[in-house]
Amino acid sequence: MKTLIIGPSWVGDMMMSQSLYRTLKHLQPTMEIDVMAPAWCRALLSKMPEVNQSIAMPISHGEFALAKRYQLGKELRNNQYDQAIILPNSFKSALIPFFAKIPKRTGWKGEMRYGLLNDLRQLDKQAFPLMVERYVALAYPKQDIHSAKDLPQPILWPKLSVEKDEVDQALATFNIPSDVPLIGFCPGAEFGPAKRWPDYHYAALADLIVKQHAKIIIFGSEKDKPVGEQIIAKMVHGDQCINLAGQTKLDQAINVISACKAIVTNDSGLMHVAAALDKPLVALYGPSSPDFTPPLSNKAEVIRLITGYHRVRKGDAEQGYHQSLIDIKPDQVFETLMKLIVRCEKSN
Known part of the structure; x- marks a missing residue:
């Protein structure tokens, strides 16, 4: 056949x-x-x-x-x-x-x-x-x-296959240390700021994570590079963050994501990549709904403060962010992330 x-x-x-x-x-x-x-x-x-x-x-x-x-x-x-x-x-x-x-x-x-x-x-x-x-x-x-x-259950969720030598080569290419925990951020979204968690929230979360002796890796396309730069500029410990947005080919990004301990992400394509790599991930939703295309993973936690689908292209705030995403605070995401990592470590 x-x-x-x-x-x-x-x-x-x-x-x-x-x-x-x-x-x-x-x-x-x-x-x-x-x-x-x-x-x-x-x-x-x-x-x-x-x-x-x-x-x-x-x-x-x-x-x-x-x-x-x-x-x-x-x-x-x-x-x-x-x-x-x-x-x-x-x-x-x-x-x-x-x-x-x-x-x-x-x-x-x-x-x-x-x-x-x-x-x-x-x-x-x-x-x-x-x-x-x-x-x-x-x-x-x-x-x-x-x-x-x-449909026969359970549905076979996406599962990408990544070789260790591919991961090692990608880390070496971008001078990323392999002896410290890496937390990945995917702060971009295809349809612009309305689907993005604010850059200043990502920066505050990054500083909380760095205090746990981890490094931050930012992923995304070329058009997400300015968002990554804004996050680093607003961090207290920006030297502990590496902006790979626009620097990697897709296969390299996949390989580095597979080396991360966990991922924090907007509703985006890279969210689904991280889920298929079986990474613990916290997915942040605003106007778009997880009811149709959620992260397909038992290691995913979705944070959303509103219900239903909202066809929004521009948010309420001056930067174009949607209020429902602005209202998700860094402390809440940090707590969810830490509990998720502990849960996943216990289940392994």
């Missing part, structure tokens, strides 16, 4: 999609799984043992490019896939498997994909409240799964 997955385009979604790959391999251990996704995803996919190979999607997110999609599909015909599973809900994401003439094409109906998909599923969002459930459901025949309650 050979299966092509059309993967998602965001870090968090790609991480959660691993539950589908793990489920497919559990059901059919000899299955070969190829994943077509943006080139940057290869850093994640290479650490998923279930994936046979990643195929770079050369078409940018949002681009229709019908002729390119036809050519890609035509080239894939030689791979002789038995099935394609299309995870994005867009019309265009279903075109390549159709052009590739893959016999069975599975996915949720999405944008009216009749004909493009011949194993079409009608999504009842109330029946599948979690994104990971919607992904995993596609591993099973549609007549067997009508709601999340029908």
